[in-house]
Amino acid sequence: MIYAANPKSVFLKNKLEIKKLFENVLDSGSYILGEEVKKFENNFAKYCNVKHGVAVGNATDAIEICLRALELKKGDKVLTVSHTAVATISAIVSAGLSPKFIDISEIDFNMDINLVEKNITKDVKAIILVHLYGQSCDISKIKKIAKRKSITLIEDCSQAHGAMYKNKIVGGFGDFGVFSFYPTKNLATLGDAGFITTNNDKFFRKILKLREYGWNKERISELHGKNSRMDEIHAAILNIQLKNLDKNNDIRRKIANYYNESFKSIDMVTPTNNSFSKHVYHQYVIQLENRDELKIFLEKNKIYPGIHYQTPAHQMKAYKKFYKNKLPVTNSMKKRILSLPIHSGLKKKDAELVIKNVKKFFNKKR
Ligand SMILES: Cc1ncc(COP(=O)(O)O)c(C=O)c1O
CATH class of the missing domain: 3.90.1150.10 (Aspartate Aminotransferase, domain 1)
Incomplete structure (x- = not known):
């Protein structure tokens, strides 16, 4: 049997190390948002060459959280493609926004950059680029348009861990990058996990709140947030797998x-x-x-x-x-x-x- 993807065969290459980390996490007594998560946030942000990394429950949540951080009006539009994992679209709608679909290029299956500018109407407030199948979009062209029109740019890198655009790793070109660590991904864990990258200090502080009930340090909700935290087990696995990415x-x-x-x-x-x-x-x-x-x-x-x-x-x-x-x-x-x-x-x-x-x-x- 030869499967399109086979996460088991990938994880088994590090079986002993993974087994050991279960014991370590068990003994640590800290199971969610602990030291392993902090370590992974630092490691992966560094790998992506960005200032901040925030570990979350999955990439669908990651996209929703980025969009919520923008505090847009209900029904505002997000320019994106229909040829993507449905998760990208689900997240837009969960954030109370509407996807505006544009077509893809026949050459590389990514957003057709020739359609971007003419589709930026007044109600379009963000663009989600999807680096589909592991290949980066022609980011700089889209970034220029987004900047000129003052629109937020989100890179959906869920299929593109370690992919590069002009010799620079994806995830740091837009206002946000989002990643999925679903078991079949290039960088993966034994369950659900996701990540947000940003170079923006203000957004970073807001995202930290949004992933955990909108809490401040005193655990008082200042915003309406979610519960979308990363578990220590997943972070520990990702710390191992990142070395092999x-x-x-x-x-x-x-x-x-x-x-x-x-x-x-x-x-x-x-x-x-x-x-x-x-x-x-x-x-x-x-x-x-x-x-x-x-x-x-x-x-x-x-x-x-x-x-x-x-x-x-x-x-x-x-x-x-x-x-x-x-x-x-x-x-x-x-x-x-x-x-x-x-x-x-x-x-x-x-x-x-x-x-x-x-x-x-x-x-x-x-
Ligand atoms: C392009 C893209 N965006 C978002 C997601 C959602 O990821 P998750 O399953 O971690 O929510 C996926 C996963 O399939 C994906 O491929």
Whole structure:
């Protein structure tokens, strides 16, 4: 069985260290927002080259908290894409705001930067960029527009830990960066956890309150906050896994290069790697006409690819009402995309089997 993602195979590489930390946390007597969390906040903020890091319960909360910190009016709009994890959209709506969807680029699946400026109407107060599949958006262009229009910029880096834009790690370009550490992510824990990065002191202080009931130091709620704290167990695991992040991203890049080379002779579109971006291949997404046939063929051979995403948010019942702009690329992509297995626990022989079977499928078709 070869899965699109396999967190167990990644965690088992550090089995002894992880087992030991459970004992350490148990003995420490501190289980939420303790020393391990503080250490991780410092470590990961440093890794992302930002001033502040705040550990939270998950990335959906992280986005909601950033948006709440802006104190916008109910119904104000947030410019983003529909071709993302639905979490991005769920968070916008949970913050009392409305997503304004724009289309993606056919080249890299990220927000089409040519559509940004013309869609910034008066009611658009923030932009959420999603560095989808592990590849950064063309940030500087969008950042310039956001600055000129005085709009908040949030980078959703949930699929892009360690990815770079022009040799600088993502997460520090906007007003906020958010990260997910869900088990399948490039940097992950054995459960839910998330993170916010910011260089803004005022926002930092506000976010600290918003993640814990709006409390001040005396535990008096000064704001209406949430309970979105990180557990010590997760922080301790993340402190270990952070040390392996670059190495694990290298493994993903190696697999992607191997796939790219092997698929050159086949009539399907392999992922573009933009020159301004250092890709971390959270997903390796190919495009082809007969996607469903290939998926069934691979599954028959015990290879289980994924589809990210089968239904874009604007076509889901919960978010249909926000479908205003035409989204031709988003609408057509969903039928063509397939995420092949890629993760840092994937063995060379498994990648070889994936290649062999994809080639077999194409040879049969000829
Ligand atoms: C782009 C993106 N944003 C947000 C999230 C939400 O992350 P979490 O599951 O930690 O809330 C995810 C996770 O799937 C994601 O991929």
